[in-house]
Amino acid sequence: MSDTEDRLLARVALTWLAEPGTRSVHRLVDQLGPVAALDLLLDGGAPDSALRSAVAARTTAGDARAVAEQALRRTERLGARMVTPEDGEWPARVADLRALHLSGTGRRVDLETAPPLCFWVRGAWPLDEALARSVAVVGARAATPYGTHVATELGYGLADRDWTVVSGGAFGIDSAAHRGALTAGGLTVAVLACGLDRPYPMGNAALFDRIAESGLLLSEWMPGAEPLRPRFLIRNRVIAAATVGTVLVEASARSGATQTLNRAIGVGRPAMVVPGPVTSAMSVGAHEVLREQPNARLVTGTAHVLEEVGRIGHDLAPPARAPERPRDRLDDEAAQVLEALPRRKAIGLERVAARAGVDLRTAMRKLSMLEELAMVVRRDDGYALAPPPERGTGGGRAPTGVGPGPSAAPRG
Amino acid sequence: MSDTEDRLLARVALTWLAEPGTRSVHRLVDQLGPVAALDLLLDGGAPDSALRSAVAARTTAGDARAVAEQALRRTERLGARMVTPEDGEWPARVADLRALHLSGTGRRVDLETAPPLCFWVRGAWPLDEALARSVAVVGARAATPYGTHVATELGYGLADRDWTVVSGGAFGIDSAAHRGALTAGGLTVAVLACGLDRPYPMGNAALFDRIAESGLLLSEWMPGAEPLRPRFLIRNRVIAAATVGTVLVEASARSGATQTLNRAIGVGRPAMVVPGPVTSAMSVGAHEVLREQPNARLVTGTAHVLEEVGRIGHDLAPPARAPERPRDRLDDEAAQVLEALPRRKAIGLERVAARAGVDLRTAMRKLSMLEELAMVVRRDDGYALAPPPERGTGGGRAPTGVGPGPSAAPRG
DSSP: OOHHHHHHHHHHHHHHHSOTTOHHHHHHHHHHOHHHHHHHHHTTOOSSHHHHHHHHHHHHHOOHHHHHHHHHHHHHHHTOEEEOTTSTTOOGGGGGGGGOOOOSOOOHHHHOOOOOSOEEEESSSOHHHHHHTEEEEEEOSSOOHHHHHHHHHHHHHHHHTTOEEEEOOOTTHHHHHHHHHHHTTOOEEEEESSOTTSOSSGGGHHHHHHHHHHSEEEESSOTTOOOOHHHHHHHHHHHHHHSSEEEEEOOOTTOHHHHHHHHHHHTTOOEEEEOOOTTOGGGHHHHHHHHHOTTEEEOOSHHHHHHHHHHHHTTSOOOOOSOHHHHHTSOHHHHHHHHHSOSSSOBOHHHHHHHHTOOHHHHHHHHHHHHHTTSEEEETTEEEEOOOOOOOOSSOSOTTSOOOOTTSOOOO | OOHHHHHHHHHHHHHHHSOTTOHHHHHHHHHHOHHHHHHHHHTTOOSSHHHHHHHHHHHHHOOHHHHHHHHHHHHHHHTOEEEOTTSTTOOGGGGGGGGOOOOSOOOHHHHOOOOOSOEEEESSSOHHHHHHTEEEEEEOSSOOHHHHHHHHHHHHHHHHTTOEEEEOOOTTHHHHHHHHHHHTTOOEEEEESSOTTSOSSGGGHHHHHHHHHHSEEEESSOTTOOOOHHHHHHHHHHHHHHSSEEEEEOOOTTOHHHHHHHHHHHTTOOEEEEOOOTTOGGGHHHHHHHHHOTTEEEOOSHHHHHHHHHHHHTTSOOOOOSOHHHHHTSOHHHHHHHHHSOSSSOBOHHHHHHHHTSOHHHHHHHHHHHHHTTSEEEETTEEEEOOOOOOOOSSOSOTTSOOOOTTSOOOO
C-alpha cells in the first residue's frame, strides 16, 4: 500500500472513529498527518476524554482500518470516488471552517465545526470546479407552494447563469432548488448527511440519480452511514462553507435551514433571505433571521442573489470547459455541431442538426467523431458536451484506484 | 380683533400664499411672527424669487386676509377648529421637521419640508393627546387582500393596545388601518391633503365621518382646498413626524408610501416595513426599502411594532382619561356602570347593564346621571365614555372662537 493509500485509509478510518467536524481530530491530522493521528487515537492517546471514549466505543465494535478498507471497496463498487485535501479537486473554500465559531448554544454541532477530512463524491465533475461558482439554496422541508415556486425559480435562474446550485437533497425547498437547476440544464450538487449508497430521503431516489448523472452527490460519511439527526447540522456547515453564498427560502421558527445561514454568516459568506407573507408559518424563521442578523440580506430573486455573490464571484473564472485546443483542429462542420450543443444538458440528434445547420447524416457522423475525441457524450436523452477533463496537476484524484463510476463520462 | 386672532389669521393667510412646508415662509414666521411675516410677503418682500412670484400669483387672484377670514368662518360652520403652535394641544413632535433633509431628488416636496404653520382639526380629542402614543400605518392604494388583512390586523392590534393609528385616509392600506382601529374601538387620525370639507377620496366619506366621530381628521389646508397631487407628499411629512413611528404595508416600486417612510427615517423615527411574497408587485416597494434603508426594520405584526415604538413610547403617559376626582364621589352602582363602559367605543344599554351587574332600570338611571356629569356620552350606537376634558393651561384652543363642532362631546 502506497503512502497516499495509507493516508486516505487513515482519513476514512478517522471519519468513522469520530463524527466529521470534530476539532480535536482535525487538529491532530493537521499536526501529525492522518496516519499518525489514527495510530495515536487507536493507541488510546486521544487528547480529550470525550474523544477517547468515542474512540473506545467504536473500537469495541470493530477494527477501524478494516472498516475503512471495506468502505473504500464499497465506494468503488458504488461508482463513487474519494476526494481529500491532497487532491487537486479538493474545494479550498471549506478550509474557512477552521475559523467558524458559532455563538450561543454550546451544542456539540455548533462547536465541532472543523473542516472535513475527506469527501465521498458521485458524479463526473471535478468537485472544485463544480463548487467554484456555487450558491446554496436551502429551506423548509414542509415548504408551501409559494416557497417551492421561489426556490425552483432561484435554482433555474442561478443555473441558467452558470452558477452551481448546492442544497441538501431534502424534500421541499432543497428539492425545488435542485430541480430548478436540472430544468435549466445546469449543475447541481446535493450534500448528504449519510452514505452515498443510501441517499436520504428515499422518496428523492430518482432525483438523486438525476443529480449524480449531471451534477454531484457529496458526503462526508462512508457508504452505509445512516442519516442520523445531528448529521444534518454537521453537514450544513459544508453547504455553507463550500459555496460562495447561501440563500434561505422559507423556514419555520428556529429551523435547521436557518442554522445553515448562521454558518454561512460565521464563515463570512453572503447570507441571503427570501421574505414571504407574514401570515405564513413557513416564513417565520426567514423573517426572524432578517430581524436578528444584521448581516443577512433580503433578496427577492436571482438578480439580487447574483448581486451579492457576484461581488465575490466575478473574480472567479467560470468552470473550465472541454479542451480548447482539439476544438481548433476540428473541421468546420464538426465545429458547428460542437457549437450547437448547449453548455449543459443533452439534446436530440434532430435538434443538433437544426442548430448546427447541417443535415442529419452529417450531424450523426460528426457527433460520432466528437464522441471518439471524448468531446461529446451520448446519453439516454441525447448528446451532451463531455465534462471537462481531469487536470494534469499532481496529487491526482482517487488515489486508491477508486475511479469515476459507470455514471461518469469518458475523460478527454 | 385680538392679537391672538391676528396671528391665527396671518397663519391661515400664509398657508394660502405658499404651500405648507415652504422653508422660507417658516423661517420668516420664526423670525418676525406670523403677522409681520404676512405683511412682508404682501408688500413684495419675499426673500427669494420663487416665493415672491408664488405670492404675486396668489395676490392677483384674491386678498389673502379676506381669504383667510372666509376660511375661518367656513371652519366654524364645518364644526372644525384651528390648532396652532400657540395652542396647548399643538403636537410638539412636528417641530422635528425643521431638521428634515431628504437626500436625493431635489424635488420641491423633498426640499420644502418645514413644520406646519397650523392645522385644521375635526373631532373631539385634543390633538397632542391623540398623537402622543401614535403609529402611522401607510401603504398602497391598490392593496392586495394580503396587505389589507395585515393592515387591518395592525390597526386593530395597535388600537387595542391604546396606540392611535394615523394614516392618510386613502383606499387600500390606509383605509384598512383606520378600519382596524375603529373596530377595536380605538383612536384613529386621518391626515388629509385637502380641506376637511372635501375629504378625499369621496368613496371613503362614510369612513371619514366615523373617524371624525371617534378620532380626528387633520389637515394643513383650509376648507375648500383641493387634493392636488404634490399635496400628498407634502402631507406625508406630517404623518411621519407627528407619530412615534411609521409602518409600511405593501408598496409598489417607488410609491408615495415609501416616501412617508423615508421622511420617518429623516426625522429619526422607527421606520418599519412588513414584507410580503416576492411574487407580489405590491411588495416590491416594501422589499426595496428593506434592502436599501439600513434603518428600516422588518416587522411581521403588532408585537414587533410595539417593540420598536415602545422604546420611545414607554416613557409617554397613556392618554389622560376622564377626570378621576368626580368618579370618586360616585355611588357604587354608578361607579359599576362607569367601569362597565369600554375605554373607547360605545355599547348598548343591555350590555352596560350586564357588564355592570345591575338591572336595566338602574343602568339607565345611572347612565343619565353620568351623562349629566359629562362623564358619559350617548351616541347612535350606544353609550361611551366622554373624551377627556380640555386642559386648563393657558393659550387655550380655538382662539377665534372656532370651537368643537357638533360631533364633539360635551367637555367635563
